[in-house]
Amino acid sequence: MLNDAQQQLAYDRFLAAHPELVEEIGPLAAHERQQQVAWAFEDEAEARGLEPWEYTLELTASGPEELAQMREAVHRQVAEALGMAWEDYRTLNGL
Structure with a gap:
């Protein structure tokens, strides 16, 4: 999924904008x-209608x-972790 470096980059970009x-x-x-940064980041993601991981990707x-x-x-990683076929996962999640 997301790695620590990617999350830190997202936090850095978030802080630069705030x-x-x-x-x-x-x-x-x-x-x-x-x-406090993590909470503010999560609040901003929610305000944008996103999950925090999605906001991380956007940033x-x-x-x-x-x-x-x-x-x-x-x-795909989530589908694999759940042991679901990709097509089944896509259908279930409207992707």
């Missing part, structure tokens, strides 16, 4: 800053084509 959050959490301990993809490929790769 300097007010960076300022607000600056005085907190490192662990608390990380927690890290180089364009729409790569985003579509990345989404499919994640869905």
Whole structure:
């Protein structure tokens, strides 16, 4: 699925777009800053109608084509983890 480097890149890009959050959490301990960033990131994803993993992909993809490929790769991994045939998974999830 998503790796730590990809998630960190998404957080970095999210924070670059939200300097007010960076300022607000600056005085907190490192662990608390990380927690606040994760919560704010999840809230933003929800506000956009996305799951956090989807928002991560949006922030890290180089364009729409790569985003579509990345989404499919994640869905294929989930199907495999569930032991489902790809076609069955696609049908079940409306893909």
